[in-house]
Amino acid sequence: MCLPGILLVIVFSYLPLPGIIIAFKNFKANLGLWDSAWVGFKNFEFLFTTKVAWRITVNTVFLNSIFIATSIVGSLGLALLLNEVRTKWLARFYQSAVFFPYFVSWVVVGLFGFALLSYDNGLMNVTLTRLGLEPIDWYKSPDLWPGILTLTNLWKGAGYWSIVYLAAMMGISPEYYEAAELDGASRWKQITSITLPLITPIIIINFLLSVGRIFFADFGMFYYVTRDSKLLYATTDVIDTYVFRALRQLGDFGMAGAAGLYQSLIGFLTILFANWLVKRVDPDKSLF
Amino acid sequence: MSRNNLVLKLVTLVMLASLILAACAPAATEAPAAEPTEAATEAPTAEPTMEPPVELTYTYPGAIPSDVASVEAALSEITLEKFNATIKLNPVDWGAYTDKVNLMVAAGEGCDILFVAPWMSPSYSQLVSTGALYPLNDLLAGVPELVDSMPAGALDATAIDGVTYGIPNQQIWVKPFGPMVRSDLAEKYAFDISTVAKLEDLEPYLAAVEAGETDVYPSTQGVFRNELFGWDPIVSEQAGVVVKYDDAGLAVINAYETAEFAAFAELMRKWYEAGYFPNDAVTEDELNADWKAGKYGASLLAVVKPGLSAEELNKRGYAVDAQALAPAFTTTGSVTATMNAVCQTSASPEKSLAFLNLVNTDPVFYNILAKGVEGKQWVWTDEAAKIIGDGPEKEAYNPGSDWMFGNTFNAYYTDADSAKNQAETAAINAGATPSVALGFTFNPEPVKNEIALVTAVVAEKGTPIFSGYVDPATALPEFIQALKDAGIDKVIAEVQAQLNAFAGK
């Protein structure tokens, strides 16, 4: 029964895997993958022999952690709220509304953000001046951006992920709720003692899988929403954007492969660790 | 199916798959089969050759036009007759170009003729160093018209380690950067741009626009161009490793460490603080949209070529006055700015070169490629003077990139003025001084990592300085230090060594 699935995975994800050695080679197209010169760890150097290395790593991990936390809380909260609405057409309206941002590409989000945050006539500054306050130079103030990006990430993804949680909530037998109501439990108590515990498995799955990707940033968001504004790099430059900039001139596949391998490896170790933690608490809920 | 059965099947499958993969690993060259394609037109080929025609694929960046077939047919008609080949056009969208070309090269397939340039990614020198391009030296003997059509030294300029891989497209080979102001505003504030001898002279105009206009920025954001200072950018436009074009001593320097750059940075900062530049960086297409809406009064460093004003009026709605400030010199970068090359894995390098011969020497052929098919995309308005007008299906094929395809001096004129412009351009090219480093192409291999780091540093710390966002008093020393930490001195040393070797022989 699992044969077709596993087959596809093998073909598309495992067959190409030996190619991962491209990270250790000085890839030259005319020599092909196997004959290109082996250079050991040289391709990784540009990632590590720089002061920037620390900054991009910290930014990536720190920001992703915030994103994971806020995303889970946000989409869960949304799902809970949506689950409470009694009027069906209202529920459909709300859900469509929060789902829509998922469709908007980061490029357009960036444009919209610019309309909001532009110094000269962005909506925010116009409002600030009208209130008698100093306009803020948004694209040159790095400290504001972890917050801005968190909100943006939430806006884009909360609706999408809330659907998973809603579907899980749908699977909870209403008998539980009816029994609780008869016992006089308040709605809030019902949520905390029935809904949440029963959908914990899916929350954990999402959490673990997100953690595995903690070293990968969403390039689109970091590049287009910040408009690649140089003065924001201190807090918004992540591994993906850095590699993109550095390699744009060179177009070196070996170095690009090295960066990807680095991200994968750390993500892998992280997920191993997180999974082990979960196993200690409740073996049933772990990934593997 | 039992468990054991399943496992056995899986294991065999995996082993089988690995074998296949090993067998199919890209060989050094994998010439695509020469397929006989549908003959381009119904015209019976009078060719007595028995072999099927070779299909040559020309890959270049650009939006994919709706009617490629007619152009291919028209081109193939000529090539079938001349050297028994048909042409397939393979335009690739700009954004996808890097990935697609890299993959094409890595897989060794489907490539005969390719547009190359130093500023593309992958760049000309990258492609050469990965062995993706076919060396043309020996084949050039077979196309004397092509060789003759090139000005002296042009073909040599493209050579890397003595081997030519690309055919330059002739067009403006100088980069005459200079400020460009809107004619209507210049007239309003009685500003004569011909009085501008250096950037600072633009200030009265900027101040006037700032004071007099409400919704107009005096200028687009500050940018940095090597050529303005007479520097030949050896490594790349951003890296800042340059040679002064007329420096016989061939001294390679760090552009960002010079006094001229410091002065430039101060000027940009001054103008930014005075409010002459927009506060936030804008992307190129936003800039275009804003310019069309009349938001800017000037562009700081435009390419001041003949016919600029007419083109600006046509494309963006405002006539402009411009003044070139950069000295007129040709560099390897500018001569090789737009080239076509033959792929290593081409089905027929000789025929590919024959194709390139046509685009560079045969006006009829070139104009089909550049402008489209006569009667469909364009019609004659004055055949004797070679002026054309729009045809009924102009939009079906309108690449607008003459410089990509071949010798632009063979292009038909769109109006009487463009004839004059072409003549002027040719004169500029002829009158320009060749840079002392003309003909030298740098091999980045030994300092790949440093270049990556330097590029990142320039992108991050340099750009705010170019636009005046930060105070150079503190930012410039930091920038220079960051460059040093990134290894720019190592790059400079390497370039110097290679340049000396090049000049020494």
Add this chain to the structure above:
Amino acid sequence: MNNRSHFSLYRFSKSLSQIFVNVILLIISFLFLLPLVVVIAASLSDEKALAKNGYSLLPQGFSLSAYEYLLLDPDRLLRAYAVTIFVTVVGTLLGLLVMSMLAYALSRPEFKWRKPFSFILIFTMLFSAGLVPTYLVVTQVLHLKDNILALILPYLVVPWFVFILRSFFSSLPQEILDMARVDGASEWRIFFQIVLPLSTPVLATVGLFTILLYWNDWWLSLLYINDPNLFPLQYLLYAIMRNAEFLTSNASTGLLTSVELPTQTLRMAMVVVAMGPIAIVFLALQKYFIRGALIGSLKG
């Protein structure tokens, strides 16, 4: 009497909480929808007015030119729609089948290879050989270049979705399955006649996510498709957008002023055009994640 007043108090607090919930959601919806309104307004605006005044809630200088431009070449657009719809429908149906089979197998505790296969899946999520090797496998081993299958196959198994499905299947009450097994039903029958019908919410969810994955994809076509007849919708739109972006980032100055750049309004129009059909699909599938629709059937 006590009961009655207790009951009405309870009802009051229920409607209070309802009001509370609705107000919050209303505010959230408003905030989330704001950009959509701006996007639509911008797509209907005149380019110059937009550049001059920036974005706003209402169209400025009402103009349909962006949409006209998009529809200039309706053949290409229609073909792209056809390709996308085909790929999405086939891909989603097939993908759902394959993934749910895999997830079901993984969810059965007695399946011996459960842990190793789960691990295999996770591993692929994290480690990828990258662009070149994958490209080589697809084009040279499988010979799928310019083949519509290249747009479908790679996404048939998405590990993340498989795990969501697995999690759901695990939480199904075991008794039902055991009873069926005792009755002599085969695994396949159980799967198709019991498990799947019980899992409609999660199937709809993963189905929707998969639809979105296929619908929005332009990456696969960038890599594997050169034939313009096989370009899906998003790739067409992406190509138009990326042309402009590339031209902003390249280092060669001055050369490219002759190339026409698309406008801001065009970008906005493209968002609307790309989003339209999906919005309809979403509305259709919505009933699976809105309360009240299917709870009854679960009890049966």
